[in-house]
Amino acid sequence: MDLHIVAPLASPEERAAIDAVLTPLIGAPASGRAAGERPYEEAHLAHGGHEARSRRDLLLPALHAVQDRIGWVSEPAIGYICRRLTIPPADAHGVASFYALLSTRPLPPTAVHVCDDMACRLAGSERICADLQRALGPEGEPVDEGGATWFRSPCLGRCEQAPAALLTVAGDPARRTGGGPVSGPAILDLLRDGSGARPLGMDDAVDTDGGTSPTEARLARIRRSVPQAGRTGLRLLRRIGTIDPTSLEDFVAAGGYSALRSSIEMGPGAVIDAIVAAGPVGRGGAAFPTGRKWAAVAAAVARPKYVVCDADEAEPGTFKDRALLEEDPFAIVEAMTIAGFATGAERGFIYIRGEYPLGEARMANAIASARSAGFLGADVMGAGLAFDIEVRRGGGAYICGEETALFASIEGYRGEPRNKPPFPVERGLFGGPTVINNVETLANVPWIVLEGSDAYASRGTPGSTGDKLFSVSGHVARPGIYETEFGPTLGEIIDLAGGVRGGRRLRAVLLGGAAGVFVGPDALDMPLTYEHAAEAGATLGAGAIVVLDETADLLDLAARIARFFRDESCGQCIPCRIGTVRQEELLARIRSGRTRGSVQDELALLADLGRAMRDASICGLGRTANEAIASALRLPGVLA
Amino acid sequence: MTAHRDRPPLPGPEPTGSRPTRPDDPPTPLSPIVTDVPAPSPRIPAAPPAPHRPLLDMTIDGRPVAVPAGSTILEACRAEGIDIPTLCQVEALEPAGVCRLCVVDTGGRALTPSCSTPVTEGMDVRTGSERVRHARRLILELIGSAVRMDLAGPELPDGSVAAWMAEYGADPTRFGPPAPPAGPDERDDRHAGHHRAPDGAVAETMAQPVKVDNDYYVRDYSRCILCYKCVDACGAEAQNTFAISVAGRGFDARISTEGNVPLPTSACVYCGNCIAVCPTGALMTRTEFEMREAGTWDAAAQTTTETICGYCGVGCTLSLTVQDERIVRVLSPLGHDITRGNLCVKGRFGYAFVQSRPTDAGEARTG
């Protein structure tokens, strides 16, 4: 490949940010004259060695490094990355421009991303957007070259804190923090304050006094997101709020790593047998039996194999994985290590959405602590097992939660899904057999190993074994993450969350998020199991439950969902790339009353579109992009 | 660079005259080894024998057929004389599998792209069910509502988009009148994950000004269906220059140079291989573009002449489009075993000398 780089030279600051990420992994940039080349300042020479050429997977981390340091990614910075990694600059530009959290246009150092997705809309996010627009100018276009700009954002995974926001302040170190509830004036105060020290909302506030030690005060704060925290009888959430999430000792003292020890005693085959017999299905939305996945990768002959944890959690209305990442990160490290042991994979990756800076930091800390204590590395627990994990940060792209898009994103390509088959168990990350599991799915693994498959399978129903985390948001008294054994009805889960807020009447529930469906009050008696949902033509998805009372504007929410899919389509295939645009336009017509023909004509067109998108799209995004919208319009009273 | 798309490997083109073999076919006799002094004229080594490809039994539209393993569903259907429309599939390049026009029904939950799916034993394929026809109709309506398709088709080997529109009853105007075109480079500046809310009165399109920034070819992305062909031809599958890539996301995805710089500043070497594989006329030589603008491009008056490029020893086959005794375009046959339609800038664009004529004053004059 001829590497032809035309951009002007990157600034010393940009280069420093890039080198800080790349140099520890691929060595310092060739030092110029010594290597017979002219120094960087004088010439455009490509000089990546072999190690650099094979490390395209460092492209996204390097782009993040520039975004973090400068606030946007210039072409010269891309050029410098390309030179160091031997990547064609057009390719790198294609990757950088794919992600919403990377900007290839100049931006000021500070950006506030205001969630205007479903739960936050219900909590007044439009008012915040209006305040920011007045003070800072239009989205993404700061007035008078000001020091800050703002963006609307899809669900930030903090719906229980609605309205939520994510603040990014470029620098060294960069500050990235998310939280809620926020208000326009509070955000503007914080920006004016400039010290960057003030907390944005609940997230930061959890740790203010006493750091991360498990105090009563801290537990009380955590209960605002995980109301059951600290109760007995929990499996998946049992350590949340009761241990210091940054302490390996606390984790071990609370039973951590006993499952890995048992797994090593049992042997890989017995572990897989236990998972198969326990029968959990994936909690990431596709509900595929986890044991079958693991068994297929264990049986695969190709090497190397990989374990990937999908922590992209970008389905609107879903925020349960966030709690596990932030408050019980060692459990995920342990579960991934068990997966590696059982399937013969020696490398793991956890891909965390860019909107979860705290989760990312906690995971990185857990991995580093586990490694230095011998729980990761060349000889895990002295058992001769080699396994290690790398953290990768997403760039603001819902589609990167789709497994094959996630692989492409880690590999340094655009996050575009590919046709399946081949499935990841055959050809996954870097083309190797790969187990990919959702965070919550993995959280079930230590429990199965420790208590046995019979104990596990005795909970829930035969078709849906074990426990499930539900992310309950919207018009309920106590929004948050709730764990229950599979089986309770939708109404019972809403009651668990305190029932409909203010004693209002229930209008509808969005089950499963944007890729899910709206159901009416008649669904309150439906048990929330995979089989009952399927029977009712609904879906559990990843367990999002957005509760809407009689004040909710369902057409507005349907339009927000249409906007979401239009923004998040990767753009590869025609049915989804253009279908999501036409859907959004159609909903705009229905809302304004200026339909083409009658409303019935528009509904027929929407149905035609939906069918083609479902049948002909490459991936689950396009295939489900019409369901929630169509189901909203079917609810009585929505179309007057 | 689309290596990650990593679709199942597909067989290359068959050497001429080969046919799939059954396991019980007699082995091909070896040619005797010549031990004499080598003949003075260099002999081209024989192509290696075709890989052994057993036949698989499957059903297409209820008809039992036997198909060589490794064929795509599309190849199997075409061998049976069944027409399947395709947009993003071009001979000589790996299928991208993105336009979805070629979908067929294999009984799965979703339809299957026939261009990029290998046949399997016992597969039951339906190519014209109502479900398939519905998907194809909507895809034609959607692409027709967003992209100028009037040059897509007539030169495709297998039919024209207009004919498909008629056959499938597609009406691209169902989504409303087209929105006004975007300004120059406006689409190239869009930030992923953000867009201006539509009012639904007009349908958003790819319409934008033609990018004319060099003497060799123009880029009219109003006609771009994002089939990835140019990217693949420029990158790993042919040219290895990697001057262009897909940038942006969703409907705002576009083909772009690094940072959207003009072609003369980019890595482009003007081999024109992207032009040759573009199925819609989005990429077009400057000559053709200007003749079309002036209304002098006249396909009916054109003839094609094959010759060998005289610039270097490779000897690529050139296929000259000639109108009014002047070369107006240079292509190379896509089906050629070695060059697969690719040329370099000299073969593709260096023809002006052919039509230079001495002037009265005795100087050479091109034009």
Ligand SMILES: Cc1cc2nc3c(=O)[nH]c(=O)nc-3n(C[C@H](O)[C@H](O)[C@H](O)COP(=O)(O)O)c2cc1C
């Ligand atoms: C558009 C789209 C987005 C997805 N996002 C996520 C996600 O954020 N997290 C997740 O675990 N799975 C997500 N998935 C599902 C994954 O593709 C995959 O099925 C899952 O990670 C497998 O893990 P599991 O079997 O443990 O559920 C998504 C799928 C699609 C189609």
Ligand code: SF4
């Ligand atoms: S369905 Fe949408 S998101 Fe999925 S591959 Fe197609 S365009 Fe991309």
Ligand code: SF4
């Ligand atoms: S002319 Fe050649 S080098 Fe230039 S973009 Fe097209 S394929 Fe790439």
Ligand code: SF4
């Ligand atoms: S420019 Fe042509 S070849 Fe390239 S993606 Fe667009 S339509 Fe396809």
Ligand code: FES
């Ligand atoms: S955080 Fe705003 S809707 Fe989820």
Ligand code: FES
């Ligand atoms: S021709 Fe098969 S998907 Fe485009």
